[in-house]
Amino acid sequence: MENVRRYALYVALAVVSYLLLQAWNTDYGQTINTAPQQQSQLPSSIPDASSSPMNSTTDADEVPPVGQSTSVQPTATENTGSNRYVHVKTDVLELNIDLSGGDIEYLALPKYPQSLETPDVPFILLEDDSTRKFVVKSGLFLGTHSEGRGEFTASASNYTMTGDSLDVVLSYTANDITYDKIFHFRKGDYLFDVSYRLTNNSDKPWEGSFYGEINRDKSADPSASQGMSFSSVLAFAWTTPDTRYEKVTFGDIDDGVTHLKNEGGWVAFLQHYFLTAWVPSKQDSNTYYFNKTSDNRYRGGFTGPTVAVAPGATGELTASIYTGPKIQQHLRQVADHLELSVDYSWLWWAAQPIFWLLTKIQSVVINWGWSIILLTICIKGLFYPLTASSYRSMAKMKKFAPKMQELREQYGEDRQKMSQELMKLYQKEKINPLGGCLPMLVQMPVFMALYWVLQEAVELRQSPWIFWIHDLSLKDPFFILPILMAGSMFLQMQMTTQANMDPMQAKMMKMMPLVFGVMFLWFPSGLVLYWLVNNLITIAQQWYINHQIAKADSKKATS
16 A cells, blocks of 8 residues: 555546547647648438538539529638629628629627727638638528529628618629629628529529538637647537437548538537538438538538529528627527537536636626636635545645655565554544545546636636736736746645655656646646646645644643
């Protein structure tokens, strides 16, 4: 049993290091590969959809609508000045809609600046230029070809919301059918509707379905530099009949086309802090798909149910799209399970209540930094009984250190006998050999859960604390908090280290502050603040408990 504490210390350090590195590599270490890859082939078992957009490797812009020629992609300079675009501005969105097809090829979020240094420059979520191609497309599918993607016209080139809602109507006519593509925006809402209203002036019935897709290359996430200076997770996601939330990576799509049918549902693209998601009607049976185009763009989308419009009649097909921050309370209202796109990994069971408590505290103190400090106090208070029990066990270990050293010297050649005698001593004196490491082991899931909360919560983006900490989601620019954290951890280890400790174990204890200090240099300052305050409270608790134990022993000795 003499090695139990040493092994526990090794496990604590190894597990923390492994989990942190796993978090980086899994969700913030994806490589950006722009090299062309061989097109995945569609499995032959897909029924009833042989010519659907879900199976095509041709981009929507390459599919000529009926009676129209294939349009040419606009250049980056056309994105702001060309009359091929309709510019729309609401209180929370700024976007450009391409009149050739009606796709959204630029979308910015004015409520979320690109950085604190440029408060008037909004974060750009969607764009189509030479450095990044990330657009939202939609159209109509008629079983053999796409429709509803012609050269639209609009009554104005600029639309600005002045009331509670705004409708932008694009129109074109082909083969005696008038297509009105309607974008319906609501004040203060990142969710808006995209509808096709068809007026069938032909002598034949029209049948087709709405399709919407998210179209993106593998370029880097522009929001990644706003976090930990690591590459952000970039992946599609969807909800399925079997799983509430599932990620679909670029690699998954490279391995083969994916599709399924689902009632309602949604399909989204994830990036750091922000989300783009198509949300069809809950009542519709939709087919979702992921594939790759011939020009190495990745697509995630859906096709809705077939709708029939008789000659002389009018029909409408609608879906919604969300383009905005990953705020859980908003996403819950948009679609079932969409809030799970705020991905806390396998520690969601601990992260959710931590985030709930953190937001409740913040609603009172109106400062995320002080909220983290108060949250830490609450967590330490919750674990105090365990901490007190552990430190009492450690005090007993120190008290009986001479006896344990005597046993080691007496049975040094017989390690089995020595372990048996040590175990008898532990049992007789009610000593817990894991006492020193138990608090750290128990708090590890809480620490990792808070890591995910601080990393995923867009609410902390660009939120200040005091003085030099202007953004709790970024690293400390002067490394003051990590240095203080390492110092507090060193002091805590000094208080924990025992005179009879194994030399290797003592060396490990001395190394841990340095290892953690270096790792924490690049961690979000909010997380480092939590760990620093946690250490300071632990030191105070340990001093108080040791003082109480010494006082009780002194009283017992004089009685």
